[in-house]
Amino acid sequence: MTKHALPRRRALLLTGGAIAAPMIASGVARAADDWPNKPVRYINLFPAGGPTDVLSRIACQKLTELSGQQFIVENKGGSGGNVGADAIAKSSPDGYTIGLYSVASHAIAPTLYAKLPFDPEKDFTAISMLWSLPNLLIVRPGVPAKTVPELIALAKANPGKYSFASSGSGTTVHLSGEVFKYLAKIDLLHVPYRGSAPAIQDLLAGQVDMIFDNIPGALAQMRGGKANGLGVTSLQRSPSAPEVPTMAEFLPGFDVNSWGGICGPAGLPPAMVEKLSALTRKALESEDVKKAYINNGATPVWLSPADAAKYRRDDEQRLAPVIKASGAKVD
Numbered sequence: 001m002t003k004h005a006l007p008r009r010r011a012l013l014l015t016g017g018a019i020a021a022p023m024i025a026s027g028v029a030r031a032a033d034d035w036p037n038k039p040v041r042y043i044n045l046f047p048a049g050g051p052t053d054v055l056s057r058i059a060c061q062k063l064t065e066l067s068g069q070q071f072i073v074e075n076k077g078g079s080g081g082n083v084g085a086d087a088i089a090k091s092s093p094d095g096y097t098i099g100l101y102s103v104a105s106h107a108i109a110p111t112l113y114a115k116l117p118f119d120p121e122k123d124f125t126a127i128s129m130l131w132s133l134p135n136l137l138i139v140r141p142g143v144p145a146k147t148v149p150e151l152i153a154l155a156k157a158n159p160g161k162y163s164f165a166s167s168g169s170g171t172t173v174h175l176s177g178e179v180f181k182y183l184a185k186i187d188l189l190h191v192p193y194r195g196s197a198p199a200i201q202d203l204l205a206g207q208v209d210m211i212f213d214n215i216p217g218a219l220a221q222m223r224g225g226k227a228n229g230l231g232v233t234s235l236q237r238s239p240s241a242p243e244v245p246t247m248a249e250f251l252p253g254f255d256v257n258s259w260g261g262i263c264g265p266a267g268l269p270p271a272m273v274e275k276l277s278a279l280t281r282k283a284l285e286s287e288d289v290k291k292a293y294i295n296n297g298a299t300p301v302w303l304s305p306a307d308a309a310k311y312r313r314d315d316e317q318r319l320a321p322v323i324k325a326s327g328a329k330v331d
Contacts, residue, residue: 032271043099045084101261134234176212215297
């Protein structure tokens with residue numbers, strides 16, 4: 001080998017890399033242009049039948065209609081949504097595995113869990129928001145309070161006597177109760193359950209006094225005359241129950257929502273992200289999706305990829321002090 005052989009070989013490698021780079025970029029661009037050309041898997045982080053499942057399927061059905069390719073919902077529950085979120089994070093960034101961007105896994109879990117198998121900031125590509133779903137405070141009929149101010153006065157007069165149920169520690173159902181305690185300066189006993197169904201059963205049986213449940217289930221109990229609805233946890237009144245005041249009307253700053261969106265793994269090509277984001281916006285602006293969401297207690301919400309990522313960060317920072325103050329922690 002001559003003394004010029006090694007430098008020449010390096011030069012060839014560098015030249016090959018220079019040629020390969022635009023070829024790779026061209027391939028990525030074509031992939032984005034052709035997307036989707038086969039079914040897309042959408043991972044829902046929670047079991048079938050719940051609010052996130054219903055709302056995810058409504059969105060995916062419309063995305064299927066608009067794109068001409070199936071968006072297939074796969075339920076992968078466990079660990080408060082973290083099992084499914086981890087599956088999204090570890091999937092190939094080719095646009096054919098996406099999933100639920102959730103307040104539980106992406107804004108609450110970073111503070112609630114001592115350790116997560118993913119980084120909610122670095123391991124995902126935010127694509128868009130989909131919905132905002134408030135909770136509704138309902139109390140059993142035996143509680144002598146028909147309004148939020150009356151309930152606050154009752155709790156202050158009887159510290160520790162009244163209890164609030166939740167679907168589990170660290171959920172928005174739980175955090176709504178903790179925010180209520182903090183802002184109203186009252187003492188309530190938290191009783192966590194494994195899901196809303198058993199919590200509601202005990203509420204109706206008089207074992208617990210109140211719950212801030214997701215609005216579809218709580219509204220059914222209120223309209224069925226089985227419980228009294230006092231307030232919703234969003235800043236604005238819910239289109240599904242405009243007659244119910246917001247908690248913020250009595251406690252300024254009260255704002256806890258169960259939100260959901262679409263995300264993919266880190267590294268999704270920007271052109272593909274923009275294409276899916278635009279498709280999602282079109283889906284959420286369709287009248288049938290708007291009507292279906294409102295009928296299920298949710299408000300359709302579209303945000304750009306950058307704004308969706310910022311919303312997640314802001315909510316994590318806003319909820320962290322409440323989670324810490326509540327003492328909720330999962331090792």
